[in-house]
């Protein structure tokens with residue numbers, strides 16, 4: 001009964017997505033685990049290999065992309081009924097945060113479900129993504145309206161799950177994986193972020209958030225690909241300064257994704 | 258236009274709240290900053306001073322309370338049209354996670370806004386909280402249906418805001434404070450969590466997530482009370498093992514709230 005709403009509808013006429021080959025959702029269920037950081041760096045890593053890539057920030061309540069990839073003055077342009085995406089080092093970008101910045105409204109998006117679903121349909125479906133090999137979707141926390149709208153109307157190819165070592169995160173992440181299953185989206189990889197912190201004075205590795213459960217997640221759900229990222233000062237520094245780590249520090253161990 | 262929905266309605270007949278003196282919302286806008294940890298320890302700290310306290314987990318999509326304060330076998334009982342709250346060391350507890358555990362459904366709550374709003378009204382309004390000095394509401398991330406339903410229907414006395422040093426968190430927290438302002442809920446304190454990590458081998462303090470913006474938040478919004486918590490292995494350890502830090506380690510510096 002709880003999951004009755006998860007029956008997949010036929011993908012809508014999201015004109016902007018017609019020439020996109022693969023759509024990858026980066027999600028987790030839990031907030032603050034590093035989804036936006038992973039989605040942003042995944043997009044720019046794929047682009048460095050020569051693929052045509054786009055990145056969509058699906059978090060209407062708390063858009064992160066304008067902070068992670070910053071522009072001086074944002075002004076979105078329309079081309080007919082399409083919205084032109086922004087471009088940074090060849091990656092196409094769109095976020096509700098760019099739309100509100102461009103129209104000068106920076107307040108909170110105090111909206112109920114139906115309104116948020118409409119914003120997602122317009123922003124994702126009317127952006128002129130053009131020909132892309134990959135469109136990365138940076139998903140918000142939870143399993144509500146935004147996830148359902150995207151799951152039911154967007155032909156998502158696969159999902160990447162991000163977690164942290166805490167048990168709370170494991171509990172929420174399992175819900176996120178089960179939701180993707182309900183929506184018939186295969187989960188292809190798991191990233192455990194903030195796995196440890198290495199003191200730069202004495203090189204001791206600290207598992208601040210505990211040992212984590214990456215092994216049991218991989219065993220339980222049969223993931224073939226799993227990665228562990230350390231907590232690093234540089235990761236937070238470049239996010240705060242609007243530059244993807246992959247561009248700022250290509251040699252950093254976190255960018256070996 | 259975006260905030261038009263924020264106009265306050267008259268508090269509904271939430272019978273369970275009739276004998277509650279003060280209701281404090283612990284929120285932030287951003288997920289994963291430590292709202293549940295702060296809300297849980299605030300509730301148990303207040304209870305240790307002799308006050309009668311309740312704690313409600315308002316995150317329907319990702320309930321944390323059943324992990325933070327664990328029970329062997331959860332089974333919720335009804336008393337007429339009221340739900341009996343659980344009790345741990347004298348603090349009354351209620352969470353959607355306890356309700357699903359008690360009925361054996363542990364899957365994700367894949368629900369759209371109107372359904373979630375109904376679950377909140379029933380769970381918060383029909384719990385028999387009895388006579389309480391304080392009811393602490395552990396709020397979910399975002400500024401959507403749950404926040405609107407509580408803001409419009411529950412006589413919240415004040416809010417405590419939790420943030421972390423990253424810029425992304427500052428941006429979301431400002432939205433959370435502005436939403437509380439729209440809903441006429443005064444923010445009385447700010448907690449910056451994970452401000453630094455102290456290596457237990459060489460005692461170096463690392464500001465892994467940067468310097469933070471506690472001063473500018475306090476100046477911009479005029480907060481009189483602000484706290485900084487370090488990132489500590491013990492905090493994550495006791496949360497993962499279902500015991501409030503205040504009970505497990507009363508002398509810990511984080512519990513000097």
Ligand SMILES: Nc1ncnc2c1ncn2[C@@H]1O[C@H](COP(=O)(O)OP(=O)(O)O)[C@@H](O)[C@H]1O
Pocket residue numbers: 030031032033034035036037038064193194229230231232233235236237239240288289423424425426465466
């Ligand atoms: N491994 C890491 N080390 C240091 N900081 C990190 C790491 N991963 C994420 N962060 C920082 O933590 C914050 C939260 O991450 P974010 O990607 O916004 O999480 P989510 O999208 O899951 O809410 C960001 O400022 C980000 O830069």
Ligand SMILES: Nc1ncnc2c1ncn2[C@@H]1O[C@H](COP(=O)(O)OP(=O)(O)O)[C@@H](O)[C@H]1O
Pocket residue numbers: 031032166167168169208209287288289290291292293294295321450451486487488489490492493494496497
């Ligand atoms: N200061 C801290 N040091 C170590 N772990 C922490 C700290 N604050 C929170 N945590 C852990 O991080 C996880 C996320 O915190 P939580 O309270 O669930 O955040 P939120 O409610 O904002 O999503 C929890 O497992 C919690 O125990």
Ligand SMILES: [Zn+2]
Pocket residue numbers: 199200201202203204456457458459460461
């Ligand atoms: Zn050290």
